Amino acid sequence: MVQRPVVPRRNVRILLIGDQGVGKTSLILSLVSEEYAEEVPPKAEEITIPADVTPEQVPTHIVDYSSIEQTDDQLVDEIQKAHVICVVYSVDDEDTLDRAASYWLPLVRKCSSSNRCPVVLVGNKIDLVDYSTIEAVYPIMKEYSEIESCIECSAKTLQNISEMFYYAQKAVLHPTTPLYNYDTQELTEECKTALQRIFKICDLDNDGLLNDMELNNFQQSCFNTPLQPQVLEDVKAVLSKNIHDGTCNGCVTMKGFMYLQCLFIQRGRNETTWAVLRKFGYDNELQMSKDYIHPPLKVPPGCTTELSHKGQEFLTILFMLHDRDRDGALSPPEMESLFSRCVTPPWGDEYKYTVPTNEKGWITYQGYMCQWALIALTNVRKTLEYMAYLGYNMFNNECQTTAIHVTREKKLDLAKKQSSRNVYTCHVIGRKSSGKTTLCRTFIDPKLEKLADNNVPTSAQIAANTVHVYGQEKTIILRDINILNVQDALTPAQIQCDAAALVYDTSDPKSFEYIARIYIKYFADSKIPVLIVANKSDLAEVKQEYLLQPPSFCNKYKLMPPQPYSITRTVRPEIFVKLATMAAFPHMKQFGLVQGDSVVWWKAGLGIAAATVAGFMMMRVLNTNKR
Template identity: 40%
Template sequence: MAGAPGNVNFGSRNSVRVVVIGDPGTGKSSLIASVATESFPESVPPMLPPTRLPVDFYPDRVPLVIIDTSSRPEDRSRLASECRLADAVVLTYACDEPSTLDRLSTFWLPELRSLDVNVPVIVVGCKLDLRDDQQLSLEEVMSPIMQQFREIETCIECSALRQIQVPEVFYYAQKAVLHPTAPLFDQETQTLKPRCVRALKRIFILCDRDRDGALSDQELNDFQVRCFNAPLQPSEIVGVKKVVQEKLPEGVNDRGLTLTGFLFLHALFIEKGRLETTWTVLRKFGYNNEIKLRDDLLPVAHFKKSPDQSVELTNDAFDYLNAIFSMFDIDSDGALRPAELDDLFSTAPENPWSEGVYRDAVEKNVLGGLPLNGFLSEWALMTALDPVNSMANLTYIAYPGDLTSAFHVTRRRKQDRKRQQSQRNVFQCFVFGPKNAGKSALLNALIGRPFSDNHSSTMEERFAANIVEQQPGGAKKTLIMREIPEDGVQKMLSNKESLASCDVAVFVYDSSDESSWKRATELLVEVATHGEVTGYDIPCLIVAAKDDLDPYPLAISDSTRVSQDMGIEAPITVSMRLGDVNNLFRRIINAAQHPHLSIPETEAGRNRKQYRRLVNRFMFVSVGAGVVLVGLAAYKVYAARKRSSG
């Protein structure tokens, strides 16, 4: 399993830019001139212009541009700008001048860090022909420096005069850019990095067509042809398996090369410096330098939509996810334990739900397992918030069909309101309210978490998602609730399209606290006004939380007045402490499904509507009068013509 890179995508690179830096007199310009002319220059100028090595100079067929630099203090700003533009840096010292070697760790490498230059560094000892044989070996000299500065990719000694390892210097620099070590291999532990293992596991599974857990000779040969455009001879296949079996007996079985053996081979290639082999395999299967699928492999144009449209998974996608859930529910307990979920996503760069908004957004059992509803809700949430990531992860877990068949872009919400009916299966509900009103308790109730008296204010937006039956045995819809912290409302509403993705808004207040009620109504007016002005009107519901406490004295009259004034339902009473949600989640779904109802109207909105009606009436009268006048004028012309003709 080997070969030249061949036709490999290097991330659309037109060239690799290598900047050469180092102390004066260390041989920078001579090194550049020597590699370009393949001879030692008798004389070179103080600084060379940019030097371009042709496309066929190195096997990867990517041109190399080499930038010489000046070490003079007055040229420091130009040196800094060149380093920031570099894909790789060649840092030189003179083998016959120990002081230039000391300067690597005392000046040059710290300088690169201070400039925030995060590219591979190739340390080059020039003038090897002048090196004292009594000096320490390169490995002994450089080992402590490389331990301190992990950005050093490799070290090499060369002689421009004797033409010793001159082309190798820039080959290593180019290789460090096109085939970087860092994403693949952990130098400290001498093991493949987790993301590399996950990508190679996915590739192995894709190549294991008969799903028997091993690559047969034919499957191994097909893999070789796909990646390197050349078949393996039978003797070569035998040789590959023999190497693996000698070092790792479980790497080969009677069916062929196992996943363990496949990973071992790649670790072996990398240890021997043949990173291009592993990178060729990864790139042939669509991975970029971050070991994620390239964007051009995902049909993201399918997601072209207006702000008030959303993306949902289709029935085909849900059928596949149901099957995948059953496949990885090894103990058949109806939930994916954390280990089972990690196994499901073991062919993705990482578990997409382990961090961020997804981490605690769905229902889990007492052991932390994810039931089917929670699993499907996570996918619905990820698809709504980040459809490209959802598409990528469906690909990582081997969705078998056309990816565009797995996603559906919904009708615009404005059209839903006109047609007085929404066809969505996933609804987004924004939850507003003052601090301590009970917003978080509401989200917890959606995902089946018990009520807790321990409360801490939500500082960042939080999501919760679950499947809701409209009635027992009836249709199921997914409800996504997004908690908006009180302090974040103004910032959110500063964006004109902030309500475009909202199907329904809920305003929560503490029914025992008059100040909580007043603040909730202020937020309701702010949101309703924003919807009226931007055209993203949304159904709104008021929720009177903490119904187990005594209401404040004027609670009923206040809520009745506001509800009637704004033309929406009276507050829905709930008590999370008593577990009484009063069918709230079904009522939210119902409001979202009938988006022309429950839309609040503010006084300012009524005034605007009245003004528009007056303007339209005036325009109608004006146009009507104009038509009459034009008609009279036309009649007079006609009558005059008739008289003159008579």
């Protein structure tokens, strides 16, 4: 599915207004019949010109106004319905031009105040005089920025009649006002921002310049035609002659790129700049089109969303290009550079508490991909939006929906006793002070060097990282579920997950009863795999004040034996591998009954080691290729 450029409009509605006798109706009749009508009715009927006979290939409706046949209320209604308004005056009658400035233009502005309608100022009856009124029009254009253009014509001799209606169409489809400020003779700030983003997306090697290959890709993408070598040299010659720092080492700079777009607009070639803007998703207000950033994506119930191979490849390349010092992490300036294409960054400082970072607190490649995996799972709409901002559509010449993989329904995973997904959610539940929060934090910071209690906000309840299951990398999202009392009901959102870790404190005699009751109430009859974690196993174990001791409880409910865990000892990643494996293979909920299950876990461990080595080798190859 190829991403379509933003469509400017499906039709154009042109309204002609002005004083009686200036020739509004004659202009319409002359356009349609291609000859001058000696007898003219008070008002022409609405005319529709088919798309195939208009220069812009858009159906055009032309509407006349007559003060004789229509009321003031009807006039206001027509102004509000119009896409563009031609204010007509007679070049041989100065009063009609004065009335255009003092009455008609203020009326148009008043009636379309919420969304200013573009205006074309039309001087008719040029055949009656031997001078031009354009000089007198300039001050009016300066006062009314909605005036897109002005033209003099003659309904009698047909001079500039077609051009007049073409300018009116163009004022709707390729308006100047959003792009260019006539007062400052510069691009508008909105236009500059949009073009700067486009430049960064087209700068594939992220060196701040557009080389010949990148310029050709830009031309091919926007206009479906290659850039001829001579044209390319001519462009560079224009830049070298007219602007300082427009080129560098035979490449076009950001400054040069902006100058070229400004030049197109100054020469009346708005359609060229608009073609570029619309290809990159901008609408007439220079906002990213909703259809462009939020394409439809169907996610059936029971299915989840994660990054596809194409999505992972795109994000990986972005990371590598912006990791300037090749340290495997993004410093704040590097991250700012990467997300400078976006309206706002996709995440704030929460990544420091959610995914792996280096010793400086900078997001690592692993953390970066985990953060994207988290967003893709929990907010696919936002993921699609940011893929558009970052330029995925141009990178693959495809809609950003191809960056997302919609997984099969979970009931099929259960039926096949195996999941095809790569991202899983695991809820960690336990009594206060059981150590469940610490368990989550050690998933991304094994020694708790960066995630001590005094610098982690209480709102940080998610930890995302990767583990390997039988040689395949899986992203696991641990969610710390806070429940104050066992009597408090869990919400469906707190229960539904791919695997659950129920944590108790081996040194607290009242700790196990809490999770035992949680299990019986919410998980005993569910198909969600559960792992019992015996936390603080370095402390002296005490007898639990419950009718069954943890091993007996696990045996009764066909669960794996309690898994010992302690932060004071070397952190054992097997806990997280087991959670991931249980999520990937839902039937392992009953692993505790399978004889020799330790052999299965041992095989999973071998898969972890092999995949880890493979991962290091891949990163070394990537870094070697970049040197």
